[in-house]
Amino acid sequence: MERIPDAVLLEIFLWLKKKELGVTAQVCKRWKRIAYDRSLWKTVDQNELRSLVDEDTMLMLIRTRLCGVKSLNLGGCTFTAKIAKELAKKCRDLKSLAFYGSEIDNEASLRDGIRDFPTGLELLDLRYSWGDFSFMRRLPRHFTEMRFIGLGMDSAESLIPDIFAKMRNLRILDCTDCETFTDDVLLKISICCPLLESICLNECKNFYGKHLPGVLKNCRFVSTLLMRFTKVTDEALMAVEWEKACIVRELDLTGCYFVTTTGLTSVLSRLPNLHYFKMNQCGFRHILHLRVYQEIKPIARYSSLETLDLRWNFLLSAECLEAILSQSPSLRYLGVSHSPRVPPSVLSAMLKYVPNLKILEFGPLRKEGLSESPLVPNLIKLCPLIEAVSLINFKLIDDADVDMLQELRAKCRKIREVKLCNPRIEHVAIGNNGETITVERLLIKMESLLPSPANTLGKVINSMNM
Numbered sequence: 001m002e003r004i005p006d007a008v009l010l011e012i013f014l015w016l017k018k019k020e021l022g023v024t025a026q027v028c029k030r031w032k033r034i035a036y037d038r039s040l041w042k043t044v045d046q047n048e049l050r051s052l053v054d055e056d057t058m059l060m061l062i063r064t065r066l067c068g069v070k071s072l073n074l075g076g077c078t079f080t081a082k083i084a085k086e087l088a089k090k091c092r093d094l095k096s097l098a099f100y101g102s103e104i105d106n107e108a109s110l111r112d113g114i115r116d117f118p119t120g121l122e123l124l125d126l127r128y129s130w131g132d133f134s135f136m137r138r139l140p141r142h143f144t145e146m147r148f149i150g151l152g153m154d155s156a157e158s159l160i161p162d163i164f165a166k167m168r169n170l171r172i173l174d175c176t177d178c179e180t181f182t183d184d185v186l187l188k189i190s191i192c193c194p195l196l197e198s199i200c201l202n203e204c205k206n207f208y209g210k211h212l213p214g215v216l217k218n219c220r221f222v223s224t225l226l227m228r229f230t231k232v233t234d235e236a237l238m239a240v241e242w243e244k245a246c247i248v249r250e251l252d253l254t255g256c257y258f259v260t261t262t263g264l265t266s267v268l269s270r271l272p273n274l275h276y277f278k279m280n281q282c283g284f285r286h287i288l289h290l291r292v293y294q295e296i297k298p299i300a301r302y303s304s305l306e307t308l309d310l311r312w313n314f315l316l317s318a319e320c321l322e323a324i325l326s327q328s329p330s331l332r333y334l335g336v337s338h339s340p341r342v343p344p345s346v347l348s349a350m351l352k353y354v355p356n357l358k359i360l361e362f363g364p365l366r367k368e369g370l371s372e373s374p375l376v377p378n379l380i381k382l383c384p385l386i387e388a389v390s391l392i393n394f395k396l397i398d399d400a401d402v403d404m405l406q407e408l409r410a411k412c413r414k415i416r417e418v419k420l421c422n423p424r425i426e427h428v429a430i431g432n433n434g435e436t437i438t439v440e441r442l443l444i445k446m447e448s449l450l451p452s453p454a455n456t457l458g459k460v461i462n463s464m465n466m
Contacts, residue, residue, distance in 0.1 A: 009034050018048050038068030043465050047075035047100060055080050062086045071096040071123075071464050079131075080105040085116040096123040096464050104131025115139075123148040123460065126155035127176060133158040140166040150174040150457045156181055161188040168193065174200040174457040183210040190218035198224035198455040202252070205229075209236025216240055216248075223247050224455040228278075229255035234263030242270035249304070250276040250453040257281075272301060276453050278309040302328045309335040309450055311361065318346045325353040332356055335450050337363035337392050344373035351382040358385055358414075359449050363392025363421070370394045370401040377404075380411045388417040390449045396420070419449065 013021060013035060025035035044066060046053055053061075058077050066072065067090050077083070079102055087094065097118060119142045126133065127150040136142075136159055146167045151159065156178035164170070170193040175181045181204045190196065196219040201207050209232035216222055225248050237259065242248065248271060253259055264279075305328045310316055316339040325331065331354045336342055343364055351357070360379065370376060370391070379386060389408070396402055409415055452458070 006030075006034055010037060010039070013037075013040055018044060036065050041065045041069055043071040044069050045073040045075065045100075045465075046077055047073060053077045055082060058083050059086055062090050066091055068093055070094060073098040073100050074102045075100040076102070078103050078105050081116075087118050088116040091118060092120075094118045095121060096125075096461070097121055098123075098125035098461070099129035100125070102129045104129070104133055117142050120145055122146060123457075123464065125150040125457065125461065126159075127152040127174065127457075130154045137162045143167055144169070146170055148172040148457055148460050150176075151178055151181075152176075153178055153180075161185050161192075164189045164192045166192075168195070170196060172196075172198040172200075172455065172457050172460060174198075175204060176200060177203040179205055182206045183208055183212075186215055187211040187218075190215040194219055195221060197221050198226075198250075198453075198457075200224075200226040200456060201230055202226050202228040203230070205231065207231060209233060212236045213239045213241070221247070224250040224453050226250070226252040226453065226456075227256060228252050231258055232256050233258045234260055234266070237263040238266045242267060247273070249274055250455060252276075252278040252453070254278055254280040273304050274302060275304050276307040277305065278307070280309065280312045302330075304330060306330055307333040307451060309333075309448075310339075311335045311337040311363075313339055314365075315339075315341075317341050321347075322350050322353070325350050328354070330356065333359045333450050335361040335448070337361065338365050340365045344368060344375040348373055348375040348378040351378045355382060356385055357383040359388045359390075359451075360386065361390040361392070361449055363390075363394070365393070367393050367395050369397040370404050371397070376408050380408060384412070385414055386412050387414050388419075388449045389415070390419040390421060392421045394420060417449065 009031070013024065016024060018041075021035045021040060025032040053076055055078065058074075059082060062083070063086070069091055070093050072087075072091070072094060074083075074097070079099065087097075115138075117136070117139050121143065122145055124143070124146060125148075129152060131154060133155045140163070143163065144166045147169055148171060149167070151174070156175055157180045160175075160178075160180060173189065173193070173196060181201065186199075186201070186207070199215075199219075199222060207227070207230045209227070209230070212232070213236075232253075251267070251271065251274060253264070253267075268274075268277075302324070308324070308328065308331060310321070313336075316336070318341050321336065321339075321342055325334075334354060334357060336347060344362070347362060360383070362375075379389070396405075405418060405420075409418060
C-alpha cells in the first residue's frame with residue numbers, strides 16, 4: 001500500500017462516504033492527511049453520519065475538514081452562535097447552506113447578539129428546520145448574493161418579508177406549507193426580488209392570488225409557478241395578463257378547489273407555450289371536461305408541452321383529453337388516473353397522438369384485468385420510445401396478463417421500469433352530477449414516475465451536490 005501514490009489514493013477515497021472517510025483516517029497519518037484533503041469535503045451532508053452531532057464535534061469538523069466546503073447540510077445539528085461564528089470565519093467558499101432536520105439554539109446569545117454568519121451564500125434552505133430564526137433579520141447584507149432560498153413554517157414566521165430586503169439577485173423562492181405566507185407578503189417580495197424565475201407556494205393555505213397580477217408584472221422572468229393546494233381563485237387567474245406579464249412554462253394547480261372551468265380556460269387559452277402542466281384534483285369535484293377545451297380550441301396548439309399530469313380528475317372527459325393530446329406533438333410524460341370517462345380502451349386509442357411518449361402513468365377508476373383492453377399492445381406498437389410505465393388499479397387475472405407484461409418488457413427496447421400498483425382499497429362516496437357512486441381510492445402514497453418541474457429548489461440542490 002505504501003507504493004500507491006497519494007493521487008491514486010485520493011481518487012479511491014472520492015468513492016467513500018464521509019463517515020467512511022473518518023474511519024479511513026484512523027489507519028495511519030498518511031491516510032489521515034489524504035482523507036482530510038479539501039477536495040473530498042466540498043459537499044457535506046451531516047445526515048450521512050446518521051447520528052446527532054454536538055457543538056464540539058461540529059466545531060472540530062469545521063476547523064479540520066470543512067475549510068473548503070462549498071455545500072453543507074447541517075442535518076441533525078443544533079445551530080449555535082459558536083457554530084455560526086466558526087462557519088463565517090473558516091468556510092469562506094461556502095455557497096450552499098441547508099438546515100435539514102436542524103434546530104436553532106434559542107439561547108439569548110444567538111437570538112440577540114449574533115453578528116457572524118457566512119457571507120456570499122447563494123443558496124439557503126430552511127424548509128425542514130425549526131426554532132427562532134429572527135437573528136437573520138438583522139443580517140440583510142449577508143444575503144446580497146442569494147439566488148435560491150427555501151423557507152419552512154418556523155423560518156417563514158420569523159423572517160418574512162424582512163429577509164428579502166437585499167435579495168435583488170434571488171431567482172428561486174420555495175415557501176412550501178408556510179401559513180404566514182400571504183398575498184401581501186408575496187407582493188412585497190416581488191418588489192424586492194424582480195429577477196425571480198420560480199415561485200413555489202405549495203400548501204400555503206393563506207394565499208388567494210389577490211396580488212398575482214402585480215407580482216407577475218414586477219417579476220417578468222417567472223417561468224415556474226407552483227400553487228398546489230392554495231386558495232387561488234378564478235378572479236385572480238383571470239386578472240393576470242398571462243400573454244404579456246410573464247413567460248410561465250411550468251404550472252401546477254393541483255388541489256386548487258376554488259378554480260373552476262372559467263378560470264382554467266382563461267389560463268390555458270393564454271399559455272400556449274407551457275412545458276409542464278399539473279392539475280390533480282383541481283376545482284370543485286375535479287373539473288376538466290369538454291367545455292374547457294371547446295373554449296380554448298381556436299388558439300390551442302401546445303407544441304412545447306412535454307409533461308401533462310391529469311391524475312385524480314374524476315370529470316376528465318375523453319373528448320377533452322383526446323383534443324389536448326392531438327395538439328401536443330412534443331408530449332413525453334403523461335399521467336391519467338381515476339377518470340371514469342377514460343377507461344383503458346379509450347386511452348389506448350389515443351396513444352397514436354403521442355409517439356414520443358417516454359413515461360406513462362395510468363389507472364382506471366376500478367380494477368381491471370390487464371388483458372381486457374388493447375392498452376399494452378398499442379403501447380408497444382405506437383410508443384416505441386417508452387421507458388417507464390406505472391399501471392394503477394390493474395390486476396393479473398391469468399397467464400395472459402403475465403404474458404402481456406413480459407411482452408411489454410421484451411419488445412420495448414428502451415423500457416427500464418414497469419410498476420404495478422395494487423394498493424389497499426377503500427370504498428368512498430363522491431358526487432358526480434348530483435348522484436352518489438362508490439369508487440376505489442388509493443390510500444397509500446404512491447411514488448410517481450412523472451418528472452417534477454425543472455426549475456425548482458430541489459433540482460438546484462441536487463445539481464450543486466453532484
